[in-house]
Amino acid sequence: MTDVPLPLFGDADGADRARSGVSFAAAQRLRLDEHSWVEHVPGWLAGADDLFAELLALPGWEQRRRRMYDEVVTEPRLTAEYPDVRAAPSRLRELAGELGEHYGVDYDRLWLNLYRDHRDSTGWHGDGASARRRECVVPVLSLGAPRHFLLRPTEGGPSRRLRPVSGDLVVMGGRCQTDWRHCVPKQGAASGPRISVNFAASGQAVPDR
Numbered sequence: 147m148t149d150v151p152l153p154l155f156g157d158a159d160g161a162d163r164a165r166s167g168v169s170f171a172a173a174q175r176l177r178l179d180e181h182s183w184v185e186h187v188p189g190w191l192a193g194a195d196d197l198f199a200e201l202l203a204l205p206g207w208e209q210r211r212r213r214m215y216d217e218v219v220t221e222p223r224l225t226a227e228y229p230d231v232r233a234a235p236s237r238l239r240e241l242a243g244e245l246g247e248h249y250g251v252d253y254d255r256l257w258l259n260l261y262r263d264h265r266d267s268t269g270w271h272g273d274g275a276s277a278r279r280r281e282c283v284v285p286v287l288s289l290g291a292p293r294h295f296l297l298r299p300t301e302g303g304p305s306r307r308l309r310p311v312s313g314d315l316v317v318m319g320g321r322c323q324t325d326w327r328h329c330v331p332k333q334g335a336a337s338g339p340r341i342s343v344n345f346a347a348s349g350q351a352v353p354d355r
Contacts, residue, residue, distance in 0.1 A: 172188045178297065178326060183322065185317040186316055187317070188311075189313055191241070191313040194313030201341050201343075202339065222267050223260060230255065253347050255346040255347070258342065259341065262339050263338065270329045273344075275351070277346070277350050284323065288341075291312075291337045293310075293333070295307070297327070
């Protein structure tokens with residue numbers, strides 16, 4: 147499958163968003179299949195290093211435990227969550243608004259994952275709890291050290307790989323949360339910390355009727 151970049155907005159819109167610290171000008175949308183797509187926006191956020199330092203210093207990071215099959219395991223990363231985006235740091239509230247205006251989705255919740263080094267990871271999954279509609283738009287902002295971001299069909303098959311750097315945006319759309327799975331794998335080479343900011347919408351958590 148050939149990756150085809152699709153322009154989304156005209157020059158006037160791009161200029162307005164650049165003034166607010168974000169730009170979709172470099173967006174490339176990759177068609178995964180007939181119903182699913184992923185969009186990579188290199189350099190979406192200006193001042194990414196400042197936001198990374200602010201979020202890294204947050205007091206609310208915790209390491210969670212979750213049930214997987216017949217056992218309870220410790221997640222190999224730290225997490226912070228804002229069930230109401232109005233309680234999040236002001237810059238994240240602004241970014242949620244920018245994304246909502248661009249994609250036409252009300253992003254009113256978010257959670258953050260902190261990968262402390264190359265040994266932290268997220269296994270193959272779909273965001274089923276926060277994106278239960280058949281078609282959803284789920285943006286993820288990367289901050290800090292670059293890490294691989296993989297996607298593969300739910301039924302198995304070759305994976306697609308992105309490597310977002312700090313300030314890049316990755317957006318999964320269409321049926322990406324049901325027909326595809328994504329992960330951030332462990333890596334052999336040493337790496338510094340990375341934060342992913344995951345924007346969620348209560349409206350997308352309600353299943354289609």
